[in-house]
Amino acid sequence: MGLARPVVFGNWKMHGLRADSLALAGSLVERAVRPTGTLGVFPPATVLRDVARRLEGSRILAGAQDCHPEASGAFTGSISASMVKDAGGTAVLVGHSERRHGLGEDDAVIRRKVLAAQGEGLLVVLCVGETEAEWQAGEREARLRRQIHEGLAETVDAALLVLAYEPVWAIGTGRTPSLEDIAGTHAFLRRELVGRLPAAQDVPLLYGGSVKPGNAADIMALPDVDGALVGGASLDAAGFWSIYQAGGGA
Numbered sequence: 185m186g187l188a189r190p191v192v193f194g195n196w197k198m199h200g201l202r203a204d205s206l207a208l209a210g211s212l213v214e215r216a217v218r219p220t221g222t223l224g225v226f227p228p229a230t231v232l233r234d235v236a237r238r239l240e241g242s243r244i245l246a247g248a249q250d251c252h253p254e255a256s257g258a259f260t261g262s263i264s265a266s267m268v269k270d271a272g273g274t275a276v277l278v279g280h281s282e283r284r285h286g287l288g289e290d291d292a293v294i295r296r297k298v299l300a301a302q303g304e305g306l307l308v309v310l311c312v313g314e315t316e317a318e319w320q321a322g323e324r325e326a327r328l329r330r331q332i333h334e335g336l337a338e339t340v341d342a343a344l345l346v347l348a349y350e351p352v353w354a355i356g357t358g359r360t361p362s363l364e365d366i367a368g369t370h371a372f373l374r375r376e377l378v379g380r381l382p383a384a385q386d387v388p389l390l391y392g393g394s395v396k397p398g399n400a401a402d403i404m405a406l407p408d409v410d411g412a413l414v415g416g417a418s419l420d421a422a423g424f425w426s427i428y429q430a431g432g433g434a
């Protein structure tokens with residue numbers, strides 16, 4: 185059985201001290217009494233434990249925004265998958281564009297992170313997406329194909345996988361691809377993913393990049409769009425909840 189749809193995840197990025205984060209988590213718990221879909225938040229690592237505790241008893245999952253591929257060692261500033269789990273996290277984002285492009289992570293390290301996280305039983309949200317230059321040069325599909333084939337080892341557990349398509353140029357910009365474009369790209373991603381992992385037919389495909397309450401319904405109504413990975417708009421509980429409802433969640 186896969187995750188209940190819609191799958192709507194909020195990436196809080198580097199936002200939120202403890203009090204704000206707990207208030208946001210609490211506000212979501214009040215709304216999500218018995219959610220029909222899958223809701224999750226990815227707070228900063230510093231508050232992951234507190235947020236996970238606040239979400240206990242709800243069906244909202246808490247995850248980390250990254251993990252290191254090694255189990256432990258001299259890796260200053262990093263956290264391992266087992267540390268995420270120890271802090272109460274059950275999921276982790278891997279390969280977000282702000283780490284690929286801002287911190288130079290390549291598909292080889294991302295592949296190792298995916299395996300490390302799944303080795304601890306964490307749900308992996310693998311983020312893929314093309315840059316604006318790649319899009320304009322007609323290289324989108326080639327880039328996405330590489331990210332899927334190189335980022336996912338053949339031994340990846342499809343039951344612990346979510347794929348998030350986030351065009352780099354749509355993140356935090358207010359711009360999104362056309363609905364037709366998103367639908368076409370998600371169909372392509374489904375084919376590539378199943379070609380890579382035959383068991384991935386039911387892996388949720390999320391769209392991310394400037395998802396807001398105003399565009400969420402149209403985007404999540406598209407075939408092969410199973411939910412959304414939301415950045416900025418997930419920092420407001422009412423807005424995040426309305427995105428979830430726009431995707432059919434109750």
Ligand SMILES: O=C[C@H](O)COP(=O)(O)O
Nearest residue numbers: 195355356393394415416
């Ligand atoms: O992980 C989330 C994405 O980077 C989307 O961010 P955004 O909704 O602020 O564009």
